[in-house]
Ligand SMILES: Nc1ncnc2c1ncn2[C@@H]1O[C@H](COP(=O)(O)OP(=O)(O)OP(=O)(O)O)[C@@H](O)[C@H]1O
Ligand SMILES: Cc1ncsc1CCO
């Protein structure tokens with residue numbers, strides 16, 4: 001049987017590996033458990049098996065696949081695929097060249113190709129619609145499955161570049177699956193984040209090995225994966241709520257502050273040494289409890305305290321495994337994380353460190369100064385003087401665009417600071433759903449808000465002022481009640497901070513007393529809770 005290409009469902013693509021079968025199971029029993037519970041495509045990938053046995057196994061799996069009306073793909077072995085009349089072949093970059101594969105297998109067989117670079121997408125687009133039918137995009141995350149893995153994991157951001165390249169080269173026929181290190185704790189956010197910038201495509205599916213092949217309950221494991229992909233269970237690692245993404249009015253802001261006062265969030269700071277004391281005092285001024293903790297073994301407990309929130313600031317970096325554990329724990333507990341990529345583009349070391357951390361989670365808010373946001377957006381290199389922004393290259397439309405790109409790429413609320421602050425909600429008020437790239441959500445459709453209060457140069461003349469805006473955002477998001485709006489909390493935090501900064505700048509005698517007065521004013525404005533009196537203003541751009 002030849003499976004019609006347009007009927008292939010790529011959503012849950014099982015790749016086999018008989019080297020990891022638990023005792024009491026067989027290749028076929030695991031595959032069948034998968035097929036019965038939602039696997040939509042199967043690839044036999046047996047690097048160590050001799051040809052004769054490979055063919056025997058492939059024929060058995062083929063029978064199973066036919067029973068469940070699921071196509072069967074053979075990895076690398078074009079001869080085997082042809083001999084057993086499989087539905088397709090999957091080849092890697094180091095395997096037989098695609099045009100030769102197509103000549104051998106004929107027009108109807110599905111050809112899949114492993115792709116990790118934009119140039120490879122350009123190549124497949126040049127070949128046109130008759131050569132490659134789908135690509136496996138990866139490696140997304142580190143994985144134990146591939147021996148001698150050569151590639152540096154690309155993370156969701158690398159996959160977005162590939163999706164953008166497919167759009168740019170008009171390769172509309174080519175379907176996509178994510179590959180590498182995909183597990184129940186990350187597939188939902190990968191499907192959520194991986195959307196082309198024009199909003200026209202998301203991943204068509206995910207492919208994985210171990211969560212089914214190595215499972216002692218392959219049926220149950222597959223059901224969980226299926227439910228995650230179909231969004232029937234929500235294990236998103238975020239606190240996204242549906243809001244209307246409209247400018248919050250004074251009542252909305254008043255309500256945010258009231259919720260924070262009542263809920264008294266715990267704000268775990270994993271932050272730089274310079275910021276620790278100041279950030280703790282800012283947090284206390286906002287009726288919240290700070291804890292400066294870099295102890296890996298306690299993140300699991302901390303994130304489960306009601307209204308716990310994580311502020312992750314990479315200005316000086318805690319042990320990397322601890323940071324990853326913290327991101328993972330807060331995502332699993334569905335508690336918010338605010339990420340501050342300090343000095344993102346100052347050095348290549350900081351860039352790769354921040355990129356790697358950003359690939360490990362879903363963040364409620366990413367806040368940076370103009371250079372950090374420009375660097376993250378890729379619009380320019382975001383040149384910096386150490387951790388301070390280089391403001392010489394900035395103009396309003398460039399910064400607004402950078403903020404939109406960061407918001408969309410990371411499906412987060414992005415905040416870009418400076419004399420004017422820019423805010424953009426890439427979650428569309430929490431309405432953006434996984435694998436829904438085609439619903440008109442694109443970078444261009446996003447709205448940017450500005451918060452202004454005139455030029456207050458002294459705000460940039462104290463250290464860790466941006467870091468403490470991070471503490472403020474974390475307190476206000478963390479203090480929300482379940483029905484609260486994350487976007488309203490972020491806008492409220494930026495307005496509150498800018499208003500307190502202005503007040504402090506008017507009465508201070510220099511940067512030393514400014515520091516103290518900033519905390520005083522945050523304390524007063526928060527406890528007074530009369531946002532109609534705040535001097536900063538928010539506007540839709
Ligand atoms: N010239 C300015 N006028 C008004 N507000 C400013 C000005 N410069 C900075 N701010 C405000 O100061 C805070 C810090 O912004 P900045 O862009 O300096 O962050 P940052 O470089 O990340 O700070 P840091 O690294 O010192 O923590 C923000 O709330 C921002 O709105
Ligand atoms: C000065 C400094 N160095 C690393 S982090 C930090 C605080 C301001 O970002």
Ligand SMILES: [Mg+2]
Nearest residue numbers: 388389460466
């Ligand atoms: Mg600064």
